[in-house]
Amino acid sequence: MSFDFIARRSLLQAAAWAGVCAVHLSPDRLLAAQIGKNGAIGTGMPEMPSDGPSDGLEWERLIDGLRPLGDAMRARVPERLRGDPQVMAESMRLLLSGLTRAIPDALVGDRRHPLFVPELNIAQNIFQPNADTIYKGCLIERGGSYVIKGDRGTVRMVILAQMGPDTLRTGKHHPLLGQIDFDSLTLDAQGHFELVISPERPAGYAGDWRALDPLCEKFMVRVVGCDWGVEREPRFGIARLDVDNAKGRPSADALHHGFGEIPGIVAVCALAFPTHVEELRAQGHINALKIFDVSQMSGLSGQFYYEGAYDLADDEALISEVKVPARYRYWSIILTNELYETTDWYNNQASLNDRQAVVDSDGVFRTVISARDPGVHNWLDTAGYPSGAIQGRWFEASEKPMPSIKRVKLADVSQHLPVDTQRVTPQQRAIALRNRRLAAQMRIIW
Numbered sequence: 070m071s072f073d074f075i076a077r078r079s080l081l082q083a084a085a086w087a088g089v090c091a092v093h094l095s096p097d098r099l100l101a102a103q104i105g106k107n108g109a110i111g112t113g114m115p116e117m118p119s120d121g122p123s124d125g126l127e128w129e130r131l132i133d134g135l136r137p138l139g140d141a142m143r144a145r146v147p148e149r150l151r152g153d154p155q156v157m158a159e160s161m162r163l164l165l166s167g168l169t170r171a172i173p174d175a176l177v178g179d180r181r182h183p184l185f186v187p188e189l190n191i192a193q194n195i196f197q198p199n200a201d202t203i204y205k206g207c208l209i210e211r212g213g214s215y216v217i218k219g220d221r222g223t224v225r226m227v228i229l230a231q232m233g234p235d236t237l238r239t240g241k242h243h244p245l246l247g248q249i250d251f252d253s254l255t256l257d258a259q260g261h262f263e264l265v266i267s268p269e270r271p272a273g274y275a276g277d278w279r280a281l282d283p284l285c286e287k288f289m290v291r292v293v294g295c296d297w298g299v300e301r302e303p304r305f306g307i308a309r310l311d312v313d314n315a316k317g318r319p320s321a322d323a324l325h326h327g328f329g330e331i332p333g334i335v336a337v338c339a340l341a342f343p344t345h346v347e348e349l350r351a352q353g354h355i356n357a358l359k360i361f362d363v364s365q366m367s368g369l370s371g372q373f374y375y376e377g378a379y380d381l382a383d384d385e386a387l388i389s390e391v392k393v394p395a396r397y398r399y400w401s402i403i404l405t406n407e408l409y410e411t412t413d414w415y416n417n418q419a420s421l422n423d424r425q426a427v428v429d430s431d432g433v434f435r436t437v438i439s440a441r442d443p444g445v446h447n448w449l450d451t452a453g454y455p456s457g458a459i460q461g462r463w464f465e466a467s468e469k470p471m472p473s474i475k476r477v478k479l480a481d482v483s484q485h486l487p488v489d490t491q492r493v494t495p496q497q498r499a500i501a502l503r504n505r506r507l508a509a510q511m512r513i514i515w
Contacts, residue, residue: 127328134332138164138339145340147347150407160343163408166194167338170237174334175327180210180286182316183307188289190514194410195338197345197460200403200420201225203292203514207307208235211286214267219305221260224294225399226464227251227303228369231266233284237334242366246282251303267310291369293399295424298508342409346458349378356380356387356476358459371398373469376460379404379438381451386439386479388486389459391472393434398465399423402436404449405458415509417452418502427491434472435486442498443482446491 142160143151150156170193173186188206189198198204209215221227231246254262254277265271265278266288288307294300349355354377361374368374379387389402401422404412412419421436427446428434436447438459451457463469477485493501 127325131328131331134329135168135335138332138336141336141340142343145343147344147407149347156407159406159408159410163195163343163410164335164339166192166410167335168331169193170195170338171331171334174208174237175331178208178327179316179319179323180208180213181309181312183207183209183215183288183309185288185290185305185307187514191413191415191509192514195341197342197405197409197411197458199293199401199462200411200414201293201295201399201401201422203294203302203512205290205292207288207290209286209288211283212268213281213312214271214310215265215281215288215307216310217264217266217305217307219262220301220303221251221254221256221262222292222301222303223260224292224300224302226291226293228291228293230289230291230367230369231282231285232287232289232367233282235287236367237337238330240333240337244365245367245369246285248369249279265310271310289367294512295399295422297505298511302513304513345409346378346405346407346456349376349458350380354378356474358389358461358471358474360471361460369464371465373463373466374460375462375471376458377474378456379451379459380456381438381440381476382455383440384479385476386437386443386482387459387474387476388482389434389436389438389472389474391434391461391470392432393423393428394463394466394468394470396467397423397463400461400463400466402449402459402461404438404451404454405460406454407457409458412450412452412454412457415506416502417450418448418505419450419452421447421449429487430489431487435490437482437486439479439482441479442493442495443479444492444494445482445486446493448493 142164143157146156146160170188177184177186185205185207187193188204189196190203217229228251229249231248233243233246234241236243249264249266251262254264256262263276265274265276266281267278268281268283270278290305292303294302352359356377356379358375358377361376363372363374364370381387393400399422401420403414403420406412414420426434426436434447436449437443437445438449438451440451440453440455442448442450459474461472475485483490
């Protein structure tokens, strides 16, 4: 799709564009279908210009490319919520999160000179990021040779995924091509590592090497931390082994290509999941949980998800109970709002992991989900969202239990919990929240 076509698009075309951006979460469906050059529904992202315009109106064309996303988002917000000014303001925030993700690739993305940039985080709250995970992405060239060096740190997990056609650019789901656990690498006494990823092991190289999948176009690293502010975050960088020249001045064509990708990436990021919670509700999973299979959507091997929608009055609570597996590498539970943005976990106790939570003496993890503090340690704060989603995950666990969940009156919560449940006073909660904010900001997201 040329910039000129985007600039000429009428409001009627924008409405049509919104209609075809309907997203379905089945792994064999497109994340976002878009209009082709002749106005027909296509199955890929817009065609981007291979060379840039020369009339000085590049900025205006970029804005015109983004303009239809307002109508597209309004069409994606569930109909019952469109009259809520709070939700509509949050839908704009979701668009800005998508824009925040698209911009780094446009500014510094270069497959010949790769660089890890933030993929998902508190300011790029798209695709419902896990509260404990820092995600970093890096565009690469197929068939290249790469070295990644750094310090593994002491966080729970660092896992690099090889990804094929990038969902951000294709609008389609793709399973991972493979994953590399940094715990499988050789570390020196200071925790430093060196990893080569290339089609073939370099001649004479005896260090850690992993084969590059021929279809790989992107690396994504997940950094999972559980004891925020205490664990040492990893540091790492990437360089080509088969490209020795300096990057130099990017060409006008390269710049225009990066700018031209922005509207399509924003569309995929922001329009992918606003209907997900509504779909859970329509399926009858309100205050009830089900398995969520993301194996075909870039999910890690060894990870099991469960989720469901919640809907609570101010004087109600949900109590979730689950027997913790005998063995696991990591587990957590988080909340989202109705647009499937992860609830602000920096400033609210809207998530808990196996380090932060308290497991009762009978081996059961019980959490109370409510708008008001029930005075128990394992509180999940809905943070002003009366409805949204609950999502939990087990990683490399000996069992994959599905928690039970029941709705009770907030005033009756204590009647449904063991007598030895760990309690929290308002003063203790205030201190815990302050420490949580500080610890979360000690994580490296930029």
